[in-house]
Amino acid sequence: MSVVGPALAVASGGAGIALAAGTWLPERARSTAVGVCTAGLGAAGLVAGAAALRGERWSAQLPDLLPLAGVHLAVDALSGLFMAVAGAVVLAVAVYGIGYAAGHGLSSRGVQAVLPAFALTLVLVPAAGSLSTFLVLWELMALTSLVLVVAEHRERPSVRTAGVWYAVMTHMGLVLLLVGLMWFAAGAGGETFAALRAGADGMSAGARDTVFVLAGLAFASKAGMVPLHAWLPRAHPEAPSHVSALMSAAMVNLGVYGIVRVGFDLLGGGPRWWWWLVLATGAVSAVYGILQAAMASDLKRLLAYSTSENLGLVLIGVGAAGMFNAAGNRPLAGLALAAALLHVVNHAAFKALLFCVAGSVLHATGLRDLDRLGGLRARMPVTAGLFAVAALGAVALPPGNGFVSEWLLLQSLIHGLSVPGVSTAILLPLAVATIALSAGLAAAVFVKALGVGFFARPRSPRAAGAKESPPSMLAAMGLLAAACAALALAPGALAPGLSRATAAAGLAGRAPLSGGGLQVRLSQASASLWPLWIALALALALAGAAGLTRLIAHRGRRRAGARLWDCGGGAPTPRMAYTATSFAEPLQRVFDDVLAPEQDVNVTPVRESAYLVERVRFQRQVPDRIEHRLYRPVLAALSGVGTAARRLAGGSVHLYLGYGFFALVAVLVALAVMQ
Amino acid sequence: MTGTGAAAVTAQVVLVVAGAPLLAGLMRQVRARMEGRAGGGVGQPWRDLRKLLRKEPITPTGTGPAFRIAPLLLVATTAVVAALVPLASTATPFSERADLIVVVALLALGTVSLALAGLDTGTAFGGMGASREMTVAALVEPTILLSVFALSIPAGSTNLPTIVSGAIHEPGRLASPAGLLATAALAVAVLAEAGRLPVDNPSTHLELTMIHEAMVLEYAGPDLALVELGAQMRLTVLLGLLASLFAPWGIATTASLAAVALALVLFAVKVAVLGAVLAAAEVFWAKLRLFRVPELLAGSFLLALLAVTASFFLSGE
Numbered sequence A: 001m002s003v004v005g006p007a008l009a010v011a012s013g014g015a016g017i018a019l020a021a022g023t024w025l026p027e028r029a030r031s032t033a034v035g036v037c038t039a040g041l042g043a044a045g046l047v048a049g050a051a052a053l054r055g056e057r058w059s060a061q062l063p064d065l066l067p068l069a070g071v072h073l074a075v076d077a078l079s080g081l082f083m084a085v086a087g088a089v090v091l092a093v094a095v096y097g098i099g100y101a102a103g104h105g106l107s108s109r110g111v112q113a114v115l116p117a118f119a120l121t122l123v124l125v126p127a128a129g130s131l132s133t134f135l136v137l138w139e140l141m142a143l144t145s146l147v148l149v150v151a152e153h154r155e156r157p158s159v160r161t162a163g164v165w166y167a168v169m170t171h172m173g174l175v176l177l178l179v180g181l182m183w184f185a186a187g188a189g190g191e192t193f194a195a196l197r198a199g200a201d202g203m204s205a206g207a208r209d210t211v212f213v214l215a216g217l218a219f220a221s222k223a224g225m226v227p228l229h230a231w232l233p234r235a236h237p238e239a240p241s242h243v244s245a246l247m248s249a250a251m252v253n254l255g256v257y258g259i260v261r262v263g264f265d266l267l268g269g270g271p272r273w274w275w276w277l278v279l280a281t282g283a284v285s286a287v288y289g290i291l292q293a294a295m296a297s298d299l300k301r302l303l304a305y306s307t308s309e310n311l312g313l314v315l316i317g318v319g320a321a322g323m324f325n326a327a328g329n330r331p332l333a334g335l336a337l338a339a340a341l342l343h344v345v346n347h348a349a350f351k352a353l354l355f356c357v358a359g360s361v362l363h364a365t366g367l368r369d370l371d372r373l374g375g376l377r378a379r380m381p382v383t384a385g386l387f388a389v390a391a392l393g394a395v396a397l398p399p400g401n402g403f404v405s406e407w408l409l410l411q412s413l414i415h416g417l418s419v420p421g422v423s424t425a426i427l428l429p430l431a432v433a434t435i436a437l438s439a440g441l442a443a444a445v446f447v448k449a450l451g452v453g454f455f456a457r458p459r460s461p462r463a464a465g466a467k468e469s470p471p472s473m474l475a476a477m478g479l480l481a482a483a484c485a486a487l488a489l490a491p492g493a494l495a496p497g498l499s500r501a502t503a504a505a506g507l508a509g510r511a512p513l514s515g516g517g518l519q520v521r522l523s524q525a526s527a528s529l530w531p532l533w534i535a536l537a538l539a540l541a542l543a544g545a546a547g548l549t550r551l552i553a554h555r556g557r558r559r560a561g562a563r564l565w566d567c568g569g570g571a572p573t574p575r576m577a578y579t580a581t582s583f584a585e586p587l588q589r590v591f592d593d594v595l596a597p598e599q600d601v602n603v604t605p606v607r608e609s610a611y612l613v614e615r616v617r618f619q620r621q622v623p624d625r626i627e628h629r630l631y632r633p634v635l636a637a638l639s640g641v642g643t644a645a646r647r648l649a650g651g652s653v654h655l656y657l658g659y660g661f662f663a664l665v666a667v668l669v670a671l672a673v674m675q
Numbered sequence B: 001m002t003g004t005g006a007a008a009v010t011a012q013v014v015l016v017v018a019g020a021p022l023l024a025g026l027m028r029q030v031r032a033r034m035e036g037r038a039g040g041g042v043g044q045p046w047r048d049l050r051k052l053l054r055k056e057p058i059t060p061t062g063t064g065p066a067f068r069i070a071p072l073l074l075v076a077t078t079a080v081v082a083a084l085v086p087l088a089s090t091a092t093p094f095s096e097r098a099d100l101i102v103v104v105a106l107l108a109l110g111t112v113s114l115a116l117a118g119l120d121t122g123t124a125f126g127g128m129g130a131s132r133e134m135t136v137a138a139l140v141e142p143t144i145l146l147s148v149f150a151l152s153i154p155a156g157s158t159n160l161p162t163i164v165s166g167a168i169h170e171p172g173r174l175a176s177p178a179g180l181l182a183t184a185a186l187a188v189a190v191l192a193e194a195g196r197l198p199v200d201n202p203s204t205h206l207e208l209t210m211i212h213e214a215m216v217l218e219y220a221g222p223d224l225a226l227v228e229l230g231a232q233m234r235l236t237v238l239l240g241l242l243a244s245l246f247a248p249w250g251i252a253t254t255a256s257l258a259a260v261a262l263a264l265v266l267f268a269v270k271v272a273v274l275g276a277v278l279a280a281a282e283v284f285w286a287k288l289r290l291f292r293v294p295e296l297l298a299g300s301f302l303l304a305l306l307a308v309t310a311s312f313f314l315s316g317e
Helices: A004-024 A027-053 A077-100 A109-127 A131-152 A158-188 A193-202 A205-222 A232-238 A241-251 A253-266 A272-295 A299-326 A330-365 A381-394 A401-418 A422-453 A471-489 A491-504 A531-552 A580-590 A625-648 A653-674 B002-034 B044-053 B065-084 B100-120 B124-155 B160-169 B177-194 B221-246 B257-284 B290-315
Strands: A058-062 A071-075 A517-521 A526-529 A559-562 A598-605 A613-621 B058-060
Touching (some): A004 A027, A004 A058, A004 A071, A004 A109, A027 A077, A027 A109, A071 A077, A071 A109, A071 A131, A071 A193, A077 A241, A077 A330, A077 A471, A077 A491, A109 A241, A109 A253, A131 A241, A158 A205, A158 A253, A205 A253, A232 A241, A241 A253, A241 A299, A253 A299, A253 A330, A272 A299, A272 A422, A272 A580, A299 A330, A299 A422, A330 A401, A330 A491, A381 A401, A381 A422, A381 A471, A401 A422, A401 A526, A401 B124, A422 A580, A422 B100, A422 B290, A471 A491, A531 B221, A580 B124, A580 B290, B002 B044, B002 B221, B002 B257, B044 B221, B058 B065, B065 B221, B100 B124, B100 B160, B124 B160, B124 B177, B124 B290, B160 B221, B177 B221, B177 B290
Antiparallel strands (some): A058 A071, A517 A526
16 A cells, blocks of 8 residues: 555645644744644655655646646655655754744744745655646745745845845746746657656757756756855845755755756756766856855855755766766666765755754854854753764764765766766866865865854853753754764665665666665675774774773873963963854965955044054955856846836826837737738 | 784784884984984884873863864774774775775864864964864865875775785786876875975974964873874874885785784884885975965875876776
């Protein structure tokens, strides 16, 4: 008996109840009821996804639900993976939201009613089985997330700007997607995925290329890829933290899902250059994203850029899979795709936790600026510890969970040698270099976030007065931390699911994971990794070192509270400690040419004498350069056109009548010519 | 097989722990002699460690668990690396699990934990050292991984024993352009990772140029002993890794006890020679300005990239 269908029905029911609860219940009970129902929705999504990953296929047609096309749902292992990830994130974040919503203006009717709807679309988008269903759900996801992004627009004016950016970018993506996929449907002669799959071969190469590029652009912008990432570092920081977690850990994944579904499954692979584009986009985004994260001192902005980096790594894997597939090496392609999908799972786990911790910090201090935080380790020990767990996952070092998937990704690239061609000989080393550089910079980024934000001494009174978060938030974060640990120590549990998901994408290969750890076995090469074993060895060595030191060293008690030496400078004040900005300064200098920081010194002299200085003002910021170079001219041109067009509307009725007359004449002339 | 293998691993770790201070002593002695001083003797670092271990352990105000655990973690990661790298034998119980990427990542974990400890003190020097250390580490990482990539291509695996035994059986791999370029790139990366001249000066104190020392200024007593031992072990392991990858002759590929014993002696000799050469070279080098270091690292990165591309083109069909 199929579990997927009932589970999805339960999820929809949960969303309906949560929506009703969010709309009708009084404020006191509202956020709890919505949280519980949404958590149930997430759990149902997780169950459905897990069942699909176990090999269950399920499809349904509901012709009466939507006019004209009806609703088609089809779930295979690939959709199951993304559904399970979204469901798990929704489950944890909904529990977190119960505590977080109190006192932020977030328990309002609008927010509480829209949140479950957004959560439901996250679970259902991968289940869509036809283009119309997919597009409707996709747009619902965009709209509901937009409402949630602007939830706090009364508190901060920057939220409105972020909302406008997000709305414009996400709808430009929708337009591209609409054009691309409709073209696809017209060419393939059907709009259900089954019909598209069958009809894709009959399309001309040019049409397939256009469809892939248009849809790929839209999906890449949803995944936050450079240069279409501009919405991400604005919307994620300004949205309420649990919504950021949902967006960053579940929504951006759907961009990857779209590329995999359309590129591999529906279009059947395609030529090599498609995947070069995907790989190059991923590589550029990975390095650019993590560099911007290294410069950011806003904690949530840093995390948003890190999302851009991680999704870039995922797309490197997807692109490599496509290249290997186009060269005819299916097992290697399956390996690369499995690595990419594993990274999606790992990223979702640690990024959801990171955003939840950032939310806890915001909840406790009202601050997101690392330069003004600090000293939270002593005041919020559990939160700081959870951040450390998530950061270990994010820096891609053992025994964190990010290391496992990056290792697998590197393995798939290293074994790409067996694929002949000049393009692989040039692109794969560059891809490895990109991954290595982003891993190195990620270490710097998260050392900065943890060391400056949570260690040392508080740099502002608000940070000094921080209190630990309420239990519901801690429980949710604990759940996510447990997921990180499980993924780090026993990734082998995902093995059958991952191989089914890659097979569903049309790239069947042998499972790269096994019970004990990760094993890569290809025709002429093999490699293996035992994450659990590494963790055990480290623990053993740690215990050994501690035991031996205790045995040999001075037996006396540790003297606590000794004064810091600081080169004899006396007790240091918080102002003397390194801030996030100063921590990033050497890196900023190294990457000066890429980042193009803006620096400004204003010296105001005393009126009587030019030599006496009254005031010196120093300003420095590292703007997003791509945003400046690419978006600003377009925006300036648009607003210029708008200003110029104002002159057309002079207020004279005669003029407007004239416009109407000439427009009518023009249409008639055009018709006459075309006849 | 497992008996000898386990013995080889134990011997490797013990040799690295016990020999690291001696290597540091040897290097200081070489340096002193070349500068016309008498020097403190090869055993001086050991005596320093013993002295530090006898002192009272101290926790400065405002420091937390990160500060306490970092020295232990530094030593522990390096010890695990010493067990993984086939310094003396490729036939160990860990040989299937000894992955080169894991080795690089474990060393980076030690760096990260020490940088966090530097920030944990909340002092200006700690933060400065951490910031510089992470900058250098972020730039070294690509070089190391690319050299790893270049070395793994001919062997078809990132498994260290496979790479090493492949090089023993086919010495031609080492003399190829890819092998030589990768050697040069990895050598620069090792200098940077171990915090030696011209990237960082291990004997400097209270200079604005320092990186490593600035992070560990607040350590005292047994903790400082662990930090020092960890740094010495890192240098030993990195030099040993370099020796294993590029001069693998003598490493036991079978489980014979005599071969392992010979390999241990050879390992000690190789690392001592490498250390002595490095110390001699350091006499003639000046420390680079911090912001010139990225240029050096970019150069070595380019070498590694060339190595990879060369091995792709030369061994691809």
